[in-house]
Amino acid sequence: MPEKALILEDGTIFNGREFGSPAVSFGEVVFNTSMTGYQELITNQVYHNQIVVFTQPNVGNLPIQSNIYESIEPTIKGVVVRNAGMIDPDDRRSLDYYLKRHNIPGITDIDTRALVHHLRSLGRPVRGSLVPVADEHAFDQLNATVLTNQQVAQVSTPKPYPNPDVGPSVVVIDFGLKNGILRELSRRKCNVTVLPFDVTAEQIMQLDPAGVVLSSGPGDPHAIKSSVIEMIQKIQATVPLFAIGLGHELFALANETDSERLPIEYHGNNHPIQEIVTDHIIYAQQTMGYRIKRSAVNRQRLFITYVDLLTDSVIGLRHKYYPAFSVQFFPDGAPGPDDANPLFDEFVELLTKRKEL
Numbered sequence: 326m327p328e329k330a331l332i333l334e335d336g337t338i339f340n341g342r343e344f345g346s347p348a349v350s351f352g353e354v355v356f357n358t359s360m361t362g363y364q365e366l367i368t369n370q371v372y373h374n375q376i377v378v379f380t381q382p383n384v385g386n387l388p389i390q391s392n393i394y395e396s397i398e399p400t401i402k403g404v405v406v407r408n409a410g411m412i413d414p415d416d417r418r419s420l421d422y423y424l425k426r427h428n429i430p431g432i433t434d435i436d437t438r439a440l441v442h443h444l445r446s447l448g449r450p451v452r453g454s455l456v457p458v459a460d461e462h463a464f465d466q467l468n469a470t471v472l473t474n475q476q477v478a479q480v481s482t483p484k485p486y487p488n489p490d491v492g493p494s495v496v497v498i499d500f501g502l503k504n505g506i507l508r509e510l511s512r513r514k515c516n517v518t519v520l521p522f523d524v525t526a527e528q529i530m531q532l533d534p535a536g537v538v539l540s541s542g543p544g545d546p547h548a549i550k551s552s553v554i555e556m557i558q559k560i561q562a563t564v565p566l567f568a569i570g571l572g573h574e575l576f577a578l579a580n581e582t583d584s585e586r587l588p589i590e591y592h593g594n595n596h597p598i599q600e601i602v603t604d605h606i607i608y609a610q611q612t613m614g615y616r617i618k619r620s621a622v623n624r625q626r627l628f629i630t631y632v633d634l635l636t637d638s639v640i641g642l643r644h645k646y647y648p649a650f651s652v653q654f655f656p657d658g659a660p661g662p663d664d665a666n667p668l669f670d671e672f673v674e675l676l677t678k679r680k681e682l
Contacts (some may be wrong), residue, residue, distance in 0.1 A: 330459035347430030352402030354453035358593035362660020370501035376403035385420030386410035407435035428485025478546035488517035493535040501542025505659030526559035541570025568651035594661035609654040610661030
């Protein structure tokens, strides 16, 4: 395998071997502590414009599977692993072949433990680049690169599309939708229509939905146009609403509750989460770049429902007056524990009760 390097904007160089595409890429470097589910993570739109470091040392030993994609076209900018399994240019199910097909570069034979320790020590978001040679020109290009803050506009569907079934009508707003959300709604027979992120409340209500889901997605919630916040404010007062990930952060902003950037992003499947009402502990997949503090919650409008025990961040909210609630984590798993899966049942139950009124 040819040599490749991961360079960071602070001047650090990690040398390794190339797999996947030979392309040069730029992105924010984050790490994920998940032990399983590399395919779901690589295809999750939450990693748009990011280079992901896997702390699990062996990635790619299991082949790519056709039924667990979280998006059709992955937008991740690079994959960093200690050992890349199944490096076979003729194996169409290998991670190496998959990355080549989607023009995503990868680097292996990296000391990922040292890399993660370095990223944590910096305590701030870090840009990086995957390059064939770590020379002065490569660093000049990295330092000149400006990463967009309009990730949602780049990954959201441009046009509406259906995911039909025979149950209650549900509109899903696509901020970077992962397919696990659609799978869970389908298992509950929901008749789903997926709409672009910049849709208006009036356009949503023309479809006469029984409920609305705000999907997960990438980037800074403050970078979303104000019209999206206005849409959420109107919808939550009209029909049941369930918000996930970025949707949770936007739901908070719509209810005068601010969020802030974490100094180090948290990505993994093993996050302990406490349900406030019952003190019950669950585990779920978490991808946190931004968080809401307890002190920032508008308690005139919102209850706190879940707290991340690693960061003390508010990762669950419920409206006091409307049938609307949100979670920061992924209740669909994909990958990860399914402890929080009943939240989809709770949402569908809200739809059913509302129909009976």
